[in-house]
Amino acid sequence: MTGGSFSRVGVVGLGTMGAGIAEVLARGGLAVVGIEVNREALERGRGNLESSTGRAVKRGRLSEEARREILGRIALSTDFADLGDCDLVIEAVPERLDLKRTVFTELDRVCRDDAVLATNTSSLSVTDIAVTTGRPTKIVGVHFFNPAPVMKLVEVIGTVLTEPEAVARVAGLVEGLGKTPVTIGDRAGFVANRLLFGYLNQAATMLETGHATRDDIDAAMKAGAGLPMGPFTLMDLIGLDTCLEVLDAIYAESRDRRHAASPLLRELVTAGLLGRKTGRGFYAYDKSGNAEEETAEAAAPTVGVVGVGPLADAVAALCDRAGARVGDSAADLAGCDLIVEAAEDPEAARALLSAAVRAAKPGTVIAVTSVDGSAIRQAMATGRPSDVVGLHLPDPAGALAELSATVATAPDVADRAAGLLARLGLTVVRCRDRAGFIVDALRLPYLNDAAAMLGAGYADADSIDAAMTLGCGYPTGPIADLDRIGPDRAVTVLRALHAETRDPALAPAPLLVEHATAGKPLR
Structure with a gap:
């Protein structure tokens, strides 16, 4: 590993993120100067460095000797003048523009004229920070992800004023440290947060408007979209105050409605319910945990599949795996507990559905599928809309079923539909009859x-x-x-x-x- 054109690097602010960045630089063989505002903060920073490297030793990712070498490369100080010999200084103070500008004014005063100054920010304008200095051409944004020693991505941000050479040197350093640099322009949220927080905010709005429950939304995005955690679990982990700060910064620049923070999110932050760190956010965190409900085993239902094509084949395969009997003739449909319309063509779906409804016995649940997700039109066309629910399999080979009840669906029908689908081995989540269900x-x-x-x-x-x-x-x-x-x-x-x-x-x-x-x- 190598620092390329940088050999001595300063880090200002040794909280979790700053200490992580200092560790990454020292692991890469660079001399590091770590700066904090006072002795007390400096000792906390030292503690952050010692505990992070100590965890790596415990997990067998670092030898005790390597740990001593890494810590030996980091000089700690409360005097900004000690940054005078650095080729690069990375600021990692809390995400407040006034605070960062104050730090950069001081860095501009004490650092060499040829030194590159970088701000570690996830959402603030790098240009706003650069223009407070006398060297805007040498100001770069670097967005490390938490925890910095583990996460591979670093966003490297150049403004309209930054020299291309400064951006290239910082990207080269990041690559030399074994990370993956992504070089982009100065837009609020950059790439990762701009994409992530629009989605998280929309999930909060979906909950607030009663489209689906918190647990169903989280379950849907894990089982149906393959994400490591659902949006509410993730927001609680990030901290709802941080989520709100990032959304407000992106919205202030873009005026994009997807980043206008959900009133529910703002309300939780105002109430001091910030997620895991306060013990309650979208979820409450306590030691009792939740008792799992026992589910009674029930025989697989008889399912009618109406239509031909990949979706019909996937539903039939699902029934086979669950040991459910599949029927597709008019005589078979008369004895089915559940009929699934799985036609590819909307015109064909309507004709097939009419025939299926005529054959079905009273009380049979009729599930309609459509790409746009609206079941009510199909339900009304059947003549028995109280028996109709919408069904979507985000990944037909997967284990998630999204179920929507229309305003015309009888109250017990949605419950019966959920029970029948669960007996096919599916994880069932429910939502209102709206385009895209939950996952899409x-x-x-x-x-x-x-x-x-x-x-x-x-x-x-x-x-x-x-x-x-x-x-x-x-x-x-x-x-x-x-x-x-x-x-x-x-x-x-x-x-x-x-x-x-x-x-x-x-x-x-x-x-x-x-x-x-x-x-x-x-x-």
Whole structure:
């Protein structure tokens, strides 16, 4: 590992993030000067460094000798003048513009004229910080992700004033430290947070408007979108105050409604319910835990599958795995507990559904599937809308079933439908009859934001995908996800979401529409 053109690097602020950055630099063989505001803060910083490297030794990721070498490379001080010999100084103080500007005024005074100064920020304008100095051409943004020693992604931000050479040198340093640099322009939220927080905020709005419950939204995004944790668990982990700060910063710059913080989020922050760190946020955190409910084993239901194509085949395969009897003839349908309409073509679906409803016995649950997610039109056309629910399998080979009840669905029918689907081995989540159900209503606007970012030339496909996989722990990046789902399907769902909400942010990005029309992947 190497520091490239930098050999001595200063770090101002030794909280969790600053100490992590200092450790990363020292692990890379660089001499580091760590600065704190007073002796007490400096000792806390020393403690952060010792406990982080100590954990690495315990886990067998670092030898005791290597740990001593790393700590030996970090000189700690409360005197800014000690940064005079540094080639690069990284500021890592709390995310407040006034505080960062004060630090940079001091750095500008004590650092060499040729030194590059970097701000570690997740959402603030690097340009706003740069213009307070006499060297705006040498100011760069670096966004390390927490915990810095572990996370591979670093966003490197150049402003319209920054010399390209300064950005290239910092990106080279990041790469030499074994990290993946993503070089981008100075936009609030950069890549990872701009994409992540629009999605998190939309989940809070979805909960607030009663579309689905907290637990169902979290379960849907884990089981249906393959995410390591649901949006509410993640927001509680990040800290709701931090979420609100990032959203406010992005909204102030973009005026994009997806980043206008949900009133529910703001209310929780005002009440001091900030997530795990305060013991309560979207969830309450205590030692008692939740008792798991015991579920009684029940025989697999008899299921009628109406339609032909990949979805019908997937439903039939699901029934086979669960040991459920599958019927598709009119005689079979008469004895079914559940009939699933799984036709690819909407016209064919209507005709097949009419025939199925005539054959079905009273009390049979009828599940309709549609890409745009609205079940009410199909329900009314059956003549027995009280028996109809909407059904969506985000990944037909997966284990999640999204179930929507319309205003016409009888109260007990949704419960029976959920029970029948659970007996097929599916995790069932419920929501209202709206476009996209839960998974697509949250996932596709996020993917659309990524397509818009790509179309604007703000970042390339590899950088966008790296930001979300390495920075946010997503299993795949958004551009790869769009190509897997298919731009045409993404455009269909986004148009349905836009028609329903008239939110301009949900209109499909022009680049996405172009690729869907051409039948070409984005990459």
